[in-house]
Amino acid sequence: MVCLRTTQAASFLQGGLISAHNLSTETSLLVNSIAPVAQSNNAYLGTTGGVCNQISGGPVNTTSQLKDSCALGIGDSLDFLVNDGLQSQDSFGKWINNFITEPLGSVGDSVLELSSANDSFTFPEQIFSITEVSPGWAYSTEKTKILVTGVFHQAYQHLAKSTLFCVCGDLCTPAEIVQVGVYRCLLSQHSPGLVNLYMSLDGHKPISQVLGFEYCTPLSHDPIFPTEDESRQEEFQLQMRLAYLLFSTSKSLDILLGNKVSPNILKGVKKFAQKTTNMSDCWKYLMKSFEENRVSSTQAKDSLLEIALKNRLRDWLSERIIEGGKTNEHDTQGQGVLHLCAILGYTWAMYLYSWSGLSLDFRDKHGWTALHWAAFYGREKMVAVLLSAGAKPNLVTDPSTQNPNGYTAADLASLKGYEGLAAYLSEEALVAHFNDMAVAGNASGSLQTSRTEATNLENLNEDELYLKESLAAYRTAADAASRIQTAFRVHSLKLQTKAIESSHPEDETRNIVAAMKIQHAFRNYEIKKKMTAAARIQYSFLTWKMRKDFLNMRRQAIKIQAVFRGFQVRRQYHKILWSVGVLEKAILRWRFKRKGLRGLQINTAEEVAQRSQESDTEEGFFRDGRKQAEERVVKAVVRVQTLFRSKKAQQEYRRMKLAHDMAKLEYENLRGLPSDMDACRL
Structure with missing residues (x-):
């Protein structure tokens, strides 16, 4: 059975x-x-x-x-x-x-x-009680260490040193014992959301209560994008600011033309419209290139955005021409349309501005022009186009607490490390400064600029070519600086002469003016003489022995001169003291019954300085401005000298020179839409 x-x-x-x-x-x-x-x-x-x-x-x-x-x-x-x-x-x-x-x-x-x-x-109840989990959340894109604190029940104290596992969602990680009842776990990356967390002996069955653990999404300001895309992000932000400024400040042309507009303004609008008629070809060129698969979709999107901005800028400039050239719009950060285009490197915008007749030297809220921004970002082609279109390189930004004298475009380029660009802008600033003074009648003569000479360059190697261009740039800068400083001295002499003529008789005035002219000529002669003597001294005392002998001889001569001068002063002092004593006692006190020399009131040094300041013919504003201008001239010459110390600066200078020459040729031969505009060339 x-x-x-x-x-x-x-x-x-x-x-x-x-x-x-x-x-x-x-x-x-x-x-x-x-x-x-x-x-x-x-x-x-x-x-x-x-x-x-x-x-x-x-x-x-x-x-x-x-x-x-x-x-x-x-x-x-x-x-x-x-x-x-x-x-x-x-x-x-x-x-x-x-x-x-x-x-x-x-x-x-x-x-x-x-x-x-x-x-x-199986265990009928939990044998481990979790008291704390720190932290109670983690980022989903990062590995996170957490601490789990708890106690075993009294009947299971022998498991306190056993190997436990921390199960978090579908991930199981071994728990490291920090001390009795404290475990450290390293959680891997996980998708965002709320998951279960518990402790286990085998990685599957819980021996503790099941808690909630949250994986959070990283914050929006965290660096999610890679480093190489940061420039693209910044460029897109600038494009959004430019588009917002163009579309938010637009006005209807019909409304503007409905008002009374002068014939000259209408003529300017028609002329600007004729020069920009070929802009419609950019649309055709873009569509044809995309249909023939000559450009990628990314390039086509960028070009599409630029063409849209270009057409909107044309309408925006037409509106400003009708309003009489008023371009005082700024965004929240203080930049205008012209400055944003310069930062983005849109050279076609500079051509449109030039055709519209608006100023390329329009300043933002901080006194920066488009050339300042282009130099700050190292946009060599943009700098070349701005210079060829007539932008002034010698303008200074508004003073600030960091720099009370302001910045030139060359200063900003030098601050960002573009030494070659700074040298080129310094040279252009000196030449432009001298030309402005010559037009105003404050300077005479002409500069012998040798930058454009291209003779016998075929037989030179690269280093010799860089050296030749550096020497030519330094000669031009030094010549311009010398003429500017001479013009400053001549202007100061004219002011002093005018003040003397208005405060002295005619004969005395002639004598004083003649003496001042002689002094002025003598100073120039003395400067040349000292420079020649200094050169000879430097040539004569090159060796250490000769210089040592010269210093000893000079020391002995100075001692002899000091002893002799002291003897003469003491001898004359006794004579003067005896004469003054006779004058005071015999004449002032005994004959005229007056106070002696001890009762005279002597003017203090502050009063003398104040009177001399009041009698100064040059105004304080002119003195400060002249001082700042002289400092800028000296800095410009020093920046040109950096070409001799850096080959990288020489390479940047040559690139900038070639870009400027090409931009000038394009600007002079321009008929209609430029052929190298970025929106049409993909």
Whole structure:
């Protein structure tokens, strides 16, 4: 009867409601649930694997074999589970006996009891209580270290030093023990959202309460884009500012033309419209290039934006021409349309401004012109176009606390490290300054500029060519600076002469003016004489021995001169003291019955200085302006001298020179739309 029951049970396990494979799975789950506990007590259940193999691999033949196999694998482990409050061996043995002796109809119920028995082998409640998780959130794009603090229940204190795992969402990481009850875990990157976090012994089943942990999206101001895209971002921001300024300050041409407009303004608008009629060709060229796959979609988008901005700028300039050339619009940061175009490097905008007749020297709220911004960003081609279109390179920005004297375009280029560009702008500023003084009648003569000479350049190598251009630039800058300083001195002489003529008689005035002219000529002669003498002295005393002898001889001569002068002063002092004593006692006090020299009031040094300041013919404003101008002239010459110290500056200077020459030729030969406008050339 027992054999029949066993055979029926085996056949039922193979083909009935539950298979032997499922039974082995249930048993393996039972083993896995108790294995960590057994390992923590250093008791390894070596026969458990044998039970799994016998149940899953071999057929179930007899009742004794099934009993022996089950008792062999589970007997020792059940003793351990009894000590920990789990189910005892009797319950499992009774289930086996019932499984063998019960009829076939009760096998399904027995299988359900087996699954419930497996559940009872897991921990019936949490054995670890989490008290704190710090931090309670992390960025989804970064690896984050967290600290998990908690305590084991009293019955499971022996697991305090066991290896635990922190399960966060679908990620499982080992927990490093910092101290008893404190674990450190390194969480990897995860998609944003709220996930579950708990501690586990095997990385799957929780032994603690399940908490919520949030992965947050990084903030918008974090550097999400790579470094190489920062320039593209900045360029796009400038384009948005330019577009906003063009479209937000627009006015209808019909409304403007509806008002009374002078014939000269209408003539200027028509002339500007005729020069910009070819701008429609840019649209055709762009569409044709894109259809023929000669440009990428990215290039086409950039060109499309530039063409749209160009057409809007044309209408915007037409509106300003009708209004009489008023261009006082600024954005929130103080820049105007012209300055934003210069920063972006839109050379076509400078041509449009030049055709409209508006000034290229329009300043922003800080006193910066388009040339200042182009020099600040190192836009060599933009600087060349602005200079060829008539922008002044010698203008100064508004004074600030950092620099009370203001900045020139060359100063800004030098601050940003563009030494070659700064040298070229310094040379142009000196030449422009001298030309302005010559037009105003304050300077005479002409500069012998040798920058454009291109003779015998074929036989020169690169270094010789750079040296030749540097020498030519320095000669031009030094000549212009010398003539400017001479003009300053002549102007000061004229002011002094005019003041003397208005405050002295005619004869005395002639004598004073003649003396001043002689002094002026003598100073120039003395300067040349001193320079010649200095050159000879430097040539004569190059060696150390000769200079040492010269210094000793000069020291002896100075001592002799000091002794002789002291002797003369003392001898004259005694004579003067005796004469003054006679004058005071005999004449002032005895003859005129007056106070002596001791009663005279002597003017203090401050009063003398104040009177001399009041009698000064030059105004304070002119003195300060002249001083600043002289300082700028000296700085400009020094910047040109940097060409001799840096090959990189020489290369930048040559590039700038060639770009300026090309821009001048294009501007002079321009008929209609420029051929190299960036919006049409892709």
